[in-house]
Amino acid sequence: MTSDVPFRPIARAPRGFQDRRAAAIRQERRILAAVASVYESFGFEELETGSFEYADALGKFLPDADRPNEGVFALQDDDEQWMALRYDLTAPLARFAAENWDSLPKPFRRYAFGPVWRNEKPGPGRDRQFIQCDADTVGSARPQADAEIIAMAVAGYAAAGLPQDAYQLKINNRKLLNGLLTAAGVEDGGQKLAVLRAVDKLDRLGVEGVAALLGAGRKDESGAFTKGAQLAPAAIASVLAFVEARRDTRSETLDRLSKVIGGSAEGDEGLAELAQIGEALTGLSVGETMAVFDPSVVRGLEYYTGAVFEAELLLQTLNERGETVRFGSVGGGGRYDDLVARFTGERTPATGFSFGVSRLSAALNASGSAGAAQGARGPVVVIAFDSARMNEYFALAGELRAAGIAAEVYLGTSGMRAQMKYADRRLAPAAVILGDDEIAAGTVTIKDLDLGRALSSGVTDNTAWRADRPGQINAPRADWVAAVRDIVGRSR
Amino acid sequence: MTSDVPFRPIARAPRGFQDRRAAAIRQERRILAAVASVYESFGFEELETGSFEYADALGKFLPDADRPNEGVFALQDDDEQWMALRYDLTAPLARFAAENWDSLPKPFRRYAFGPVWRNEKPGPGRDRQFIQCDADTVGSARPQADAEIIAMAVAGYAAAGLPQDAYQLKINNRKLLNGLLTAAGVEDGGQKLAVLRAVDKLDRLGVEGVAALLGAGRKDESGAFTKGAQLAPAAIASVLAFVEARRDTRSETLDRLSKVIGGSAEGDEGLAELAQIGEALTGLSVGETMAVFDPSVVRGLEYYTGAVFEAELLLQTLNERGETVRFGSVGGGGRYDDLVARFTGERTPATGFSFGVSRLSAALNASGSAGAAQGARGPVVVIAFDSARMNEYFALAGELRAAGIAAEVYLGTSGMRAQMKYADRRLAPAAVILGDDEIAAGTVTIKDLDLGRALSSGVTDNTAWRADRPGQINAPRADWVAAVRDIVGRSR
Numbered sequence: 001m002t003s004d005v006p007f008r009p010i011a012r013a014p015r016g017f018q019d020r021r022a023a024a025i026r027q028e029r030r031i032l033a034a035v036a037s038v039y040e041s042f043g044f045e046e047l048e049t050g051s052f053e054y055a056d057a058l059g060k061f062l063p064d065a066d067r068p069n070e071g072v073f074a075l076q077d078d079d080e081q082w083m084a085l086r087y088d089l090t091a092p093l094a095r096f097a098a099e100n101w102d103s104l105p106k107p108f109r110r111y112a113f114g115p116v117w118r119n120e121k122p123g124p125g126r127d128r129q130f131i132q133c134d135a136d137t138v139g140s141a142r143p144q145a146d147a148e149i150i151a152m153a154v155a156g157y158a159a160a161g162l163p164q165d166a167y168q169l170k171i172n173n174r175k176l177l178n179g180l181l182t183a184a185g186v187e188d189g190g191q192k193l194a195v196l197r198a199v200d201k202l203d204r205l206g207v208e209g210v211a212a213l214l215g216a217g218r219k220d221e222s223g224a225f226t227k228g229a230q231l232a233p234a235a236i237a238s239v240l241a242f243v244e245a246r247r248d249t250r251s252e253t254l255d256r257l258s259k260v261i262g263g264s265a266e267g268d269e270g271l272a273e274l275a276q277i278g279e280a281l282t283g284l285s286v287g288e289t290m291a292v293f294d295p296s297v298v299r300g301l302e303y304y305t306g307a308v309f310e311a312e313l314l315l316q317t318l319n320e321r322g323e324t325v326r327f328g329s330v331g332g333g334g335r336y337d338d339l340v341a342r343f344t345g346e347r348t349p350a351t352g353f354s355f356g357v358s359r360l361s362a363a364l365n366a367s368g369s370a371g372a373a374q375g376a377r378g379p380v381v382v383i384a385f386d387s388a389r390m391n392e393y394f395a396l397a398g399e400l401r402a403a404g405i406a407a408e409v410y411l412g413t414s415g416m417r418a419q420m421k422y423a424d425r426r427l428a429p430a431a432v433i434l435g436d437d438e439i440a441a442g443t444v445t446i447k448d449l450d451l452g453r454a455l456s457s458g459v460t461d462n463t464a465w466r467a468d469r470p471g472q473i474n475a476p477r478a479d480w481v482a483a484v485r486d487i488v489g490r491s492r
Numbered sequence: 493m494t495s496d497v498p499f500r501p502i503a504r505a506p507r508g509f510q511d512r513r514a515a516a517i518r519q520e521r522r523i524l525a526a527v528a529s530v531y532e533s534f535g536f537e538e539l540e541t542g543s544f545e546y547a548d549a550l551g552k553f554l555p556d557a558d559r560p561n562e563g564v565f566a567l568q569d570d571d572e573q574w575m576a577l578r579y580d581l582t583a584p585l586a587r588f589a590a591e592n593w594d595s596l597p598k599p600f601r602r603y604a605f606g607p608v609w610r611n612e613k614p615g616p617g618r619d620r621q622f623i624q625c626d627a628d629t630v631g632s633a634r635p636q637a638d639a640e641i642i643a644m645a646v647a648g649y650a651a652a653g654l655p656q657d658a659y660q661l662k663i664n665n666r667k668l669l670n671g672l673l674t675a676a677g678v679e680d681g682g683q684k685l686a687v688l689r690a691v692d693k694l695d696r697l698g699v700e701g702v703a704a705l706l707g708a709g710r711k712d713e714s715g716a717f718t719k720g721a722q723l724a725p726a727a728i729a730s731v732l733a734f735v736e737a738r739r740d741t742r743s744e745t746l747d748r749l750s751k752v753i754g755g756s757a758e759g760d761e762g763l764a765e766l767a768q769i770g771e772a773l774t775g776l777s778v779g780e781t782m783a784v785f786d787p788s789v790v791r792g793l794e795y796y797t798g799a800v801f802e803a804e805l806l807l808q809t810l811n812e813r814g815e816t817v818r819f820g821s822v823g824g825g826g827r828y829d830d831l832v833a834r835f836t837g838e839r840t841p842a843t844g845f846s847f848g849v850s851r852l853s854a855a856l857n858a859s860g861s862a863g864a865a866q867g868a869r870g871p872v873v874v875i876a877f878d879s880a881r882m883n884e885y886f887a888l889a890g891e892l893r894a895a896g897i898a899a900e901v902y903l904g905t906s907g908m909r910a911q912m913k914y915a916d917r918r919l920a921p922a923a924v925i926l927g928d929d930e931i932a933a934g935t936v937t938i939k940d941l942d943l944g945r946a947l948s949s950g951v952t953d954n955t956a957w958r959a960d961r962p963g964q965i966n967a968p969r970a971d972w973v974a975a976v977r978d979i980v981g982r983s984r
Contacts, residue, residue, distance in 0.1 A: 009548035011590035011835040014575045017542025019588055025540050041893045043871030043900030043918070046517050050509025050621050051543075051577075051607065056501035075567045083506045085543075096511055098503035105917040107903050115543065129542050140903040144882050148903070283883025285890055343503040379535030390636050391775025398777055401533045408535030411632040411640070412599050425597040426535070 016122025017129055027361040032113055032133060034159035035355055039111040039135050042152050047110040049092040051117075055082035057095045059342060073119045085117035089134040090339065090352065097138045097350075098343035107140035113357070134333075136352030138340065143273045146307045146335060147280030149353045153311055153331060154290045156355060161364060162313075164287075167330070170294040170310045173274050174334075176257065177295070179267025180242055184235040194229035199243055200298040207240060214239055243296045250278040253293040273306060299332055308334035309353060317366045327363040330356040378426030379406035380484060383419050383433045396432055396444070403481050405488055407432075423449060430487045432480075444480040447472050448487045508614025509621055519853045524605055524625060526651035527847055531603040531627050534644050539602040541584040543609075547574040549587045551834060565611045565620075577609035581626040582831065582844065589630045589842075590835035599632035605849070626825075628844030630832065635765045638799045638827060639772030641845045645803055645823060646782045648847060653856060654805075656779075659822070662786040662802045665766050666826075668749065669787070671759025672734055676727040686721035691735055692790040699732060706731055735788045742770040745785040765798060791824055800826035801845060809858045819855040822848040870918030871898035872976060875911050875925045888924055888936070895973050897980055899924075915941060922979045924972075936972040939964050940979045 013019055036046070055074055074084040086092050089112045097108060113133035122128055135152060137145045150169050157167050177199070181192055198213035205213070212218035214236045217228035231239065238260060245256040254275055261267040274293060281291050299308040311331035319325045333353035340348035380400055382393045393409040400407035410419045423431040433445040451471045475483040505511055528538070547566055566576040578584050581604045589600060605625035614620055627644060629637045642661050649659050669691070673684055690705035697705070704710035706728045709720035723731065730752060737748040746767055753759040766785060773783050791800040803823035811817045825845035832840035872892055874885045885901040892899035902911045915923045925937040943963045967975040 006837075007548075008837060009546065009835060011549065011587045012546070013542055013587070013591070014544045014546055014569065014573070015571075017544055019542070019592075020540040022537040022539070025538050029538075041871075041896075041898045043873070043898055045514040045870070045918075046521075047514070048512045048517050050505055050511070051609070052506045052509055052621075054501070054504070054506055056499075057503065073567060075565060077506065079507075081506075095503045095505070099505070100511075105914050109900070117543070129544075137903060140905075142882075142903050142905070144886075144901070145903045148886075148901075280882060280886065283886040285887075343501060345498075345500060378537070379533075381535070390634075390772060394636075394640075394772060394775040395777075404533075406533045406535055408601070409636070409640075411629060411634050411637045413632075413634070422597050426537075 016120075016127055018127055027365060028131065028357055031160045031355075031357055031361055031364075032131070034161070035133055035156040035357075036111065036113065038152060038156045038159045042109075042135075042148065042155075044109045044111040044135050044152075047093070047096065047112050048114065049086070049096055049112070051085050051115070052083040053086055053092055053095060055084045057343075058084055058087065058091050071119055073117050087118050088116050089114070089132050089354070090136070090336075093134070093136055093138070093352075094339035094342065094350075097348070098340050101340075101344070101348075104139075106138075107145065108138045109136075110138075111135040131357050133355040133357050134352055135355075136350060138350040139348060140351070141337075141349035143276035143307070144280040145349075146273075146309075146351045147277045147284060147286075149333065149351055150277070150281060150291050150309055151284040151286045153309065153333075153353045153355070154286055157311065157330075157360070160360060162315075162360075164290065166315045167311060167313050168289065169286075169291040170297045170312055171274070171277065171291060171307060172293070172295055172297040172299075173270040173307050174304055175266045175270030175273070175306055176261055177239070177242060179264035179270060180238060180261055181235070182266060183264040184231070184238060186231065186235065191229055191231075195231065195239060196298050198229055199239070199296060200300075202243060202296045207244070210243070211236055211240060245295045246293065249288045250281070250291070250293050253295075254278060257293070257295065270306070277307060299334055303336045303338060304334040305337045306335035307351065308332070311356070313360070313363050315363060315367045317363075325366075327359065327366075330360045330363065332356075377406075377488075378423070378428040379408045380430045380432060380488065381419070381423035381426060381428045382407060382409045383416065383423075383431055384410040384412075385416070385433060385435045389434070392434060396434060399481055400432075400484060403485060405481075405484060420447075424453070430484055432484065438474070441474075442477050443474050444477060445472060445474050446480065446483055446487065450487075450490070508612075508619055510619055519857060520623065520849055523652040523847075523849055523853055523856075524623070526653070527625055527648040527849075528603065528605065530644060530648045530651045534601075534627075534640065534647075536601045536603040536627050536644075539585070539588065539604050540606065541578070541588055541604070543577050543607070544575040545578055545584055545587060547576045549835075550576055550579065550583050563611055565609050579610050580608050581606070581624050581846070582628070582828075585626070585628055585630070585844075586831035586834065586842075589840070590832050593832075593836070593840075596631075598630075599637065600630045601628075602630075603627040623849050625847040625849050626844055627847075628842060630840060630842040632843070633829075633841035635768035635799070636772040637841075638765075638801075638843045639769045639776060639778075641825065641843055642769070642773065642783050642801055643776040643778045645801065645825075645845045645847070646778055649803065649822075649852070652852060654807075654852075656782065658807045659803060659805050660781065661778075661783040662789045662804055663766070663769065663783060663799060664785070664787055664789040664791075665762040665799050666796055667758045667762030667765070667798060668753055669731070669734060671756035671762060672730060672753055673727070674758060675756040676723070676730060678723065678727065683721055683723075687723065687731060688790050690721055691731070691788060692792075694735060694788045699736070702735070703728055703732060737787045738785065741780045742773065742783070742785050745787075746770060749785070749787065762798070769799060791826055795828045795830060796826040797829045798827035799843065800824070803848070805852070805855055807855060807859045809855075817858075819851065819858075822852045822855065824848075869898075869980075870915070870920040871900045872922045872924060872980065873911070873915035873918060873920045874899060874901045875908065875915075875923055876902040876904075877908070877925060877927045881926070884926060888926060891973055892924075892976060895977060897973075897976060912939075916945070922976055924976065930966070933966075934969050935966050936969060937964060937966050938972065938975055938979065942979075942982070 072084040072087050074082055076082050115129050116132050117129050154169055181195060186192055198210050202210050209218055213228050214231045215228045217226055219225045241260045245253060245260055247253045247256055258271055261271060297308055297310050299310060309332055310329055313327040313330045316324050316326055331354055335351040337347050337349050382397050384393055397407040397409050410422060428449055430449055431447045438445055448471050455471060473483055564576040564579050566574055568574050607621050608624050609621050646661055673687060678684055690702050694702050701710055705720045706723045707720045709718055711717045733752045737745060737752050739745045739748050750763055753763060789800060789802050801824055802821055805819040805822045808816050808818055823846055827843040829839050829841050874889050876885055889899040889901050902914060920941055922941055923939040930937055940963050947963060965975055
């Protein structure tokens with residue numbers, strides 16, 4: 001079909017992909033830089049892999065299926081191999097480690113950050129592309145490697161701006177519950193999974209709800225029935241005792257756990273690992289309130305084989321309806337020993353942590369925490385009063401930049417009123433005017449736009465609205481940069 | 493097909509996608525941060541768009557074709573719309589600007605950096621994913637907007653670490669040659685394109701070669717014949733006079749150009765724009781040697797409509813065969829007025845610059861320029877001498893980190909010799925040993941690994957090899973961090 005009317009595509013972003021402006025990105029960039037610097041200080045080196053992996057390497061490909069599984073963005077290369085955009089940063093690490101194992105310094109410590117893609121049904125708050133930021137140690141079975149990852153996560157959240165009382169790392173070990181269930185005669189597979197799923201609901205359903213789900217099942221308020229794990233009463237009692245074993249300190253929790261778990265080889269192994277993690281955390285100066293042993297932590301992914309970690313944000317904020325919102329998990333990880341083995345056939349001990357950058361960024365913004373980045377301030381705008389004098393305006397902007405103040409000259413062709421509106425929409429802290437009067441007087445006029453905004457919205461306080469600090473000042477050329485700096489400093 | 497043998501995918505990265513380790517990334521990250529900070533200081537705000545665009549929005553889709561054009565990575569979403577990974581950052585900007593035009597402050601100034609994807613045949617040095625870093629002003633037809641983009645590029649390269657004499661922005665205007673050719677009776681289309689192509693080869697073929705290509709054609713050394721643009725001798729003479737019009741200063745070049753071009757309306761428009769750009773560059777304090785008018789600059793992309801810019805690296809290095817290598821272009825841009833119009837039907841003046849991050853990074857590395865990032869140093873490695881003492885090693889590493897020195901404890905299980913080899917492969921500046929002797933003596937042993945490497949490779953000089961600075965020192969616990977800092981400082 002051809003026609004004389006030119007084809008005009010509709011300008012729209014694909015579903016599930018967001019355009020993000022400076023205010024939304026700035027916080028995230030700041031967090032990534034802070035966390036990367038902590039990872040570097042612990043001796044982790046950055047690794048960047050391409051966006052694509054072969055679909056079989058992602059484990060999202062069944063050899064006898066026509067197309068890779070749902071959930072990834074896949075396409076066929078011109079040599080007919082299926083490639084897919086990575087859906088996390090762990091699968092590419094496993095592929096990289098397997099490919100380069102012989103030549104890598106071992107243990108191999110790497111961090112990585114970048115976008116990952118999920119081909120899911122987009123919805124509010126469900127993006128199909130987002131940033132992950134991971135650190136992993138591959139090739140060390142030492143529990144100290146887990147402890148170090150935890151210590152690094154604790155330091156990372158602090159560097160990102162969280163106060164100490166705003167978060168907590170919660171640590172558990174898969175082997176504990178697994179050993180306990182094996183000792184109680186529960187077999188691997190469906191029943192164990194049902195137990196994990198029940199325990200994972202402790203926060204939401206409380207002990208009674210979990211007890212029901214461990215036994216026959218549970219009917220919720222709507223009347224819907226969820227079938228339970230069918231454990232015997234004695235087994236239910238020991239799972240609950242296990243889940244509630246958390247005490248005030250790591251060593252108290254360990255003591256309590258050893259009473260609940262004791263007896264199975266796997267449980268004892270898990271206890272010994274936790275004990276070593278606890279000792280190393282002390283050696284790493286990670287305080288009791290920053291990293292706690294919490295047997296109720298589950299972590300969804302099936303590939304964890306030992307210790308699991310979860311970072312919980314303790315900050316609470318109110319949503320628009322005035323309800324308390326808990327942010328919950330802002331990161332997690334654990335020990336996985338089988339990912340590299342997918343390629344090599346040899347178990348390779350590994351442990352890692354994934355930092356929830358987007359959630360943390362949202363939480364910091366919502367909480368107005370001390371760690372939150374300042375809003376994305378615009379530059380100081382130099383008004384283009386007279387087209388013949390652009391160079392004088394450029395010189396003013398240059399003086400500001402030389403003083404470390406972001407500045408621009410208005411480059412449109414609209415009049416004064418539109419230019420002030422432009423400066424306002426840019427969230428400029430100040431506008432600078434050099435008109436005929438100013439040139440004659442050897443001065444510059446500076447408008448304090450924050451003050452202007454505050455005055456016009458009626459939100460002024462005594463500090464802002466003082467006779468000696470009006471919304472507009474006329475400064476001599478020798479002094480004007482200092483006057484702007486004063487306004488910019490106040491507006492941060 | 494199923495079998496009992498587990499499926500073991502081969503660990504390999506897809507063709508044309510690189511894994512990059514710390515040493516390769518570090519320089520690029522440093523450049524991006526430096527350039528972003530310059531862009532911010534000029535009042536440009538960051539914008540991040542998703543990796544995908546609808547294929548029609550990329551202009552890579554013919555409405556009556558079954559599949560999007562070659563050259564992009566495209567796939568069909570579950571609603572049957574074709575999406576493709578962006579191949580540059582300009583097309584997403586045009587889509588974003590068209591989509592949000594009414595609500596944007598205008599002119600809209602944004603910078604962006606991130607990966608772009610090209611579905612091309614991979615080869616040595618031809619990656620299918622690489623980083624772009626762009627700044628654009630949309631909605632200003634003022635030549636000052638071009639001048640500002642140029643000034644910002646000049647400042648960006650300086651911030652990235654290039655010395656002033658290592659690069660130059662070359663500026664031309666499409667309207668000049670176009671006006672000249674129109675005046676000479678050359679029609680738009682094939683013949684004009686052939687002229688552009690010929691002029692673009694000036695560097696490689698010299699004036700004589702270009703003259704041949706402007707006329708009947710040219711036979712190269714292999715005997716292959718390239719058909720020429722078939723210009724008449726008078727037209728060839730004026731194109732050559734135009735191409736060679738560059739003089740020492742911008743105003744001298746303008747003078748010369750006005751003599752060569754004068755007469756056509758489009759040429760005069762181009763001259764007037766260049767003159768205004770020149771004036772604004774002076775206002776922006778961009779020196780004559782940093783930004784020159786050079787009529788031989790072409791720039792390939794057809795969408796440029798006025799001023800075009802190219803950043804040329806003047807650094808030269810020797811390759812492995814001892815031959816001089818010129819790096820050439822490390823960025824470019826220009827004025828394009830039609831990209832947003834694809835969506836809206838309305839011409840929207842725009843100008844921008846794309847920073848050649850990868851090429852600049854490679855050039856800085858190859859030249860060993862003062863701006864080059866130091867090699868990716870590893871952390872200081874604390875040797876794990878005795879598993880029972882891990883916490884003491886963690887404490888040592890913690891002391892180093894507290895002093896701002898990256899440090900790690902070796903977390904494998906190998907012996908002393910393998911640990912030293914590990915430290916060496918990590919490019920650690922120093923290894924720290926706390927054994928029984930040291931504990932008894934209240935000291936720490938520090939090995940200067942750079943010195944060790946220099947000694948073992950025979951590459952020592954008198955400064956490094958002095959009796960008072962041996963490769964191994966034994967420092968008291970009170971002083972040891974200072975001793976490590978001394979070694980780390982020396983090794984940068």
